[in-house]
Amino acid sequence: MTLTPEQLADIAAERAETRTTLRATAPGMEAHLYTAYPVLDHGLVRVIDYMGDDNAITQAARVSYGRGTKAVSDDRGLIRYLMRHWHSTPFEMCEIKLHVKLPVFVARQWIRHRTANVNEYSARYSILDREFYIPAPEQLAAQSKVNNQGRGQLLEGAEAARVLDLLREDAMRAYDHYEDMLTPDETTGKMGLARELARMNLPANVYTQWYWKVDLHNLFHFLRLRADAHAQYEIRVYAEEICKIVKDWVPLAYSAFEDYRLGAVGLSASGVAVLKRRLAGETVTQETSGMSKGEWREFTAEWG
Numbered sequence: 001m002t003l004t005p006e007q008l009a010d011i012a013a014e015r016a017e018t019r020t021t022l023r024a025t026a027p028g029m030e031a032h033l034y035t036a037y038p039v040l041d042h043g044l045v046r047v048i049d050y051m052g053d054d055n056a057i058t059q060a061a062r063v064s065y066g067r068g069t070k071a072v073s074d075d076r077g078l079i080r081y082l083m084r085h086w087h088s089t090p091f092e093m094c095e096i097k098l099h100v101k102l103p104v105f106v107a108r109q110w111i112r113h114r115t116a117n118v119n120e121y122s123a124r125y126s127i128l129d130r131e132f133y134i135p136a137p138e139q140l141a142a143q144s145k146v147n148n149q150g151r152g153q154l155l156e157g158a159e160a161a162r163v164l165d166l167l168r169e170d171a172m173r174a175y176d177h178y179e180d181m182l183t184p185d186e187t188t189g190k191m192g193l194a195r196e197l198a199r200m201n202l203p204a205n206v207y208t209q210w211y212w213k214v215d216l217h218n219l220f221h222f223l224r225l226r227a228d229a230h231a232q233y234e235i236r237v238y239a240e241e242i243c244k245i246v247k248d249w250v251p252l253a254y255s256a257f258e259d260y261r262l263g264a265v266g267l268s269a270s271g272v273a274v275l276k277r278r279l280a281g282e283t284v285t286q287e288t289s290g291m292s293k294g295e296w297r298e299f300t301a302e303w304g
């Protein structure tokens with residue numbers, strides 16, 4: 001990630017100015033506000049604004065007049081109870097607004113999370129920067145043999161070098177053509193193509209930016225799916241960076257989320273039945289389990 005001196009000065013100015021407020025603030029989040037955290041080669045995540053803290057969750061759950069806190073241990077117990085029993089609306093009382101810079105192919109996955117508010121950088125109005133995601137060598141891998149939606153063995157040597165060359169060359173050539181199409185030339189009468197059309201030849205690894213606002217319940221849903229080991233690496237690294245921020249913002253809620261969602265394992269009714277049979281001493285195989293091969297593979301990966 002490279003920020004211009006002007007962008008760095010804007011962030012420093014935001015962080016230098018303090019304001020007084022009657023509203024609740026979260027000290028852990030104040031430490032993160034406005035700071036740009038690098039993700040991938042040119043991407044970033046930074047918090048622009050937020051509302052609420054752990055207390056806002058318990059306050060809403062109790063519908064109390066004041067802060068309503070009896071003790072931190074009570075709040076912790078209540079938040080864990082709410083998370084455990086999918087009582088989700090109190091978590092919607094907290095919100096976060098992020099500035100994210102990300103490759104377009106990652107944005108396509110991200111935008112599927114519809115329960116957020118988004119405003120994207122306009123490539124009709126502005127010219128996109130010459131910034132493309134080029135994977136680090138340790139991310140260049142072949143198609144997985146066991147997972148149709150994943151990568152497997154690392155590419156090596158000449159093949160890895162050739163892939164990187166192709167990615168760089170294609171990106172640079174496309175951007176050169178983009179610039180060429182945009183640029184008017186009075187000497188030849190060339191008018192230059194409109195930005196909204198010239199952008200269409202840019203590849204999916206070009207970077208875009210947006211502001212993304214979401215409540216904590218839906219953010220947890222996003223993080224559950226995208227910080228998971230099955231999510232594509234290029235979106236997972238953003239989710240992992242956001243996890244660190246959320247942990248400092250709402251430590252009690254994040255700890256409950258880690259326990260009941262992120263680190264939890266789902267168990268189907270047939271899975272429960274197999275576990276009970278095993279605990280009773282029976283040897284259960286895929287054939288006698290009532291599960292498909294895929295289900296059995298996932299079940300035994302968790303339970304042995």
Ligand SMILES: Cc1cc2nc3c(=O)[nH]c(=O)nc-3n(C[C@H](O)[C@H](O)[C@H](O)COP(=O)(O)OP(=O)(O)OC[C@H]3O[C@@H](n4cnc5c(N)ncnc54)[C@H](O)[C@@H]3O)c2cc1C
Pocket residue numbers: 112113114115116218221225226230231232
């Ligand atoms: C590993 C992985 C692989 C994926 N592969 C594919 C793929 O191959 N192809 C593909 O198209 N997508 C794919 N997706 C995207 C996935 O199907 C979801 O679109 C995405 O994860 C957003 O989830 P969501 O709809 O629950 O989230 P949100 O849009 O944030 O919605 C949250 C919840 O609100 C409710 N909701 C929101 N909008 C509606 C609505 N209009 N109607 C009814 N209920 C609504 C639902 O309960 C939903 O779960 C993949 C996602 C993951 C994590």
